[in-house]
Amino acid sequence: MRKFSLRTNLLIFLALLSAAITTLYPLFYVAMTSARTLEDYNKNAYGIPKFFTLDSFRILIENYSLGTAARNTVTVVGISLLTAIIFSSFAGFALAKYDFPGSKAMNWSFIAVMLLPSQILIIPIYLLLSKFELVGHLHGLMFVYIGTNIPFGVFFLKSVFSAVPDTILDAARIDGAGFFKSFFKIAVPNAAAGITTLAVLQFLGMWNELLYAYLILPDQSQRLLTPALASIGGRYTTNQPLVAAALCITAAPTLILLAMSSKYLVRGVSTGIGNS
Amino acid sequence: MTLPALLEVGPDKGPTFAGRVQGHIRGATLTQQKQRIGLFAALPAFLVVTSLLFYPIGYAVWISFLKTDGVTSKFIGLSNYANIFTEPLVHEVFVTNLKFLIAIPMVIFLGLFTAVLLYQEIWGWRFFRIIFFLPSVLSTSVIGLMFRSAFTLNGPINTALIQFGFEPINFFARANMAIFVVVLALIWAGFGYSMMILLSGLMSIDTDLFAAAEVDGAGWWQKFRYIIIPSVKQQLAFVSIINTLYTFTSLFGFIFVMTAGGPMYSTTTLDYLVYQKAFSAFDMGEGSALAIIMFGVIALLTIAQSKHLKNDAGR
Structure with missing residues (x-):
């Protein structure tokens, strides 16, 4: 089943290549549009630009505070990701290796809310946050x-920590290691790849999120990148280089992350569906 | 795309660490102490989830019994539910949502097709694997805006149509065309994720099966039909469930940036309607009721699909 003949190989390769071009060309087109002037775009939208300019990026940062949006996004995603991962790994480790009363029930409660759609949560969460005057604040x-990221984190890391051999944990325990020592010195180093995978997946989820970010930070001065992009894209349809530049700023970090961590992403997508 | 698995939550394998240690070290107090440590380690996550997920779900149910704009509220019992079940717009939107399901067979077909080709190690398969997966890391607003720019009246697609002698099409002014563009975006952005999951299923097939089939003179189609399909049944089930969930709950980003639900309500999906009711019309009660009904529908669909597929696997 595995190999094709030379000719079939070539034909299928060309077919897949044209499919790949429909994925890559739009991205290339957006990148090129972002580096043109508006006049150049209006005269010659599809050719090679006469000269490249970063004007659209400058305008976005100076007039549409996209620099602030990027900084806010990094702050919110950074702190949320770190906190969610720490909480999830403690809970995941405890559920995997410490059989305490109620651990089964707790485990199921995480699984039960894992696939909860955000539409059901957004209304009560919005009302609760506004009650505590947290709407319009980054920490809200x-x-x-x-x-919203902890349930999947616990589910994922429980299976990761379960794979850490009991023998080495037992050995450490007999040598007098307590919870923290077993956790940081043995469990975490052994589960580093799994934790990285989770971090990559959840980074992408948070970075790309729109609904909560749009509703909970309504002020322009506090906006995150995705909602800022959505509103720029909705308002400035006649200035495509500007929209393209905003697209580049929003998409570039995720694409760079994909390039750097494709190994973890491939792994992350395939685990958790009971195939390992 | 971080949607996790709901299919396989297997039973715990083997004795746990604490259980084993119990055998090594005598004394119930030490076991109790360990259990307490475990509980304390898991507690912070549990408390966060309780206050930020469980409590809001209960609150959402309560809100659905109120007439409220977030400031003032009045208890009206089940009126919100009654309104939703009788409102023609909701029925229309539900049908629209069903139309978007057309994307799923396409996504699964393309995903399976490319997964098999990559599995057969076509030239450059590692490169194709990453390229086809690439849209999965992009935000729905990025993808939505790219498609909107491409399909606007004076965008690249219409320029190409004119070049080939066709009339330009105002895609977003016509209901079916607007749905077509969104479905196209769903397929373009979604098939790579399904491909990845199906590929991981293919990778675990015992290659001896193919060798044995070849000895028996099986052709490509027979191997596909009788080895590949049965082997990736579980992954196919997962992919179809996840994509159905996605179509009912996660189109907000696409609709928000591409069509804003229009023209009229022709691309308004259920999740977009929840947003509109709660945050444009400020009817939080009806929005909440709609979200709960929507959740009920997808929960039923998920259970039905996984039951059906489990029966299939047992045959």
Whole structure:
């Protein structure tokens, strides 16, 4: 089943290559559009630009505070991701290796809310946050991201920590290692690849999130990148280089992350569906 | 795309660490102490989830019994539910949502097709694997805006149509065309994720099966039909469930940036309607009721699909 003949190989390769071009060309086109002037775009939208300019990026940062949006996004995603991973790994480790009363029930409660759609949560969460005057504050959104990312984090890390051999944990225990020592010195180093995978997946989820970010931070001065992009894209349809530049700023970090961590992503997508 | 698995939550394998240690070290107090440590380690995550997920779900149910704009509220019992079940717009939107399901067979077909080709190690398969997966790391607003720019009246697609002698099409002014563009975006952005999951299923097939089939003179189609399909049944089930969930709950980003639900309500999906009711019309009660009904529908669909597929696997 595995190999094709030379001719079939070539034909299929060309077919897949043209499919790959439909994925890559739009990205290339957006990148090129972002580096043109508006006049150049209006005269010659599809050719090679006469000269490249970073004007659209400058305008976005100076007039549309996209620099602030990027900084806010990094702050919110960074703190939420770190907190969610720490909470999830403690809980995942405890559920995997410490059989305490109620651990089964707790485990199921995490699984039960793992696939909860955000539409059911957004209304009560919005009302609760506004009651505590957290709407319009970065940490209001952080709470939401931490809360919504923990269930999958626990589920994922429980299976990761379960794979850490009991023998080495036992040995450490006999040598007098307590919870923290077993956790940091043995469990975490052994589960590093799994934790990285989870971090990559949840980074992408938070970075790309739109609904909560849009509703919980309504002020322009506090906006995150994705909602800022959505509103720029909705308002400035006649200035495509500007929209393209905003697309580049929003998409570049995720694409760079894909390039750097494709190994972890491939792994992360395939685990958790009971195939390992 | 970080949607996790709901299919396989297997039973715990083997004795746990604490259980084993119990055998090594005598004394119930030490076991109890360990159990307490475990509980304390898991507690913070549990408390966060309780206050930020469980409590809001209960609150959402309560809100659905109120007439409220977030400031003032009045208890009206089941009126919100009654309104939703009788409102023609909701029925229309539900049908629209069903139309978007067309994307799923396409996504699965393309995903399976490319997965098999990559499994057969076509030239450059590692490169194709990453390229086809690439849209999965992009935000729905990035993808939505790219498609919107491509399909606007004076965008690249219409420029190409004119070049080939066709009339330009105002895609977003016509209901079916707007749905077509969104479905196209769903397929373009979604098939790589399904491909990845199906590929991981293919990778675990015992290659001896193919060798044995070849000895028996099986052709490509027979191997596909009788070895590949049965082997990736579980992954196919997962992919179809995840994509159905996605179509009912995660189109908000696409609709928000591409069509804003229009023209009229022709691309408004259930999740977009929840947003509109709660945050444009400020009817939080009806929005909440709609979200709960929507959740009920997808929960039923998920259970039905996984039951059906489990029966299939047992045959």
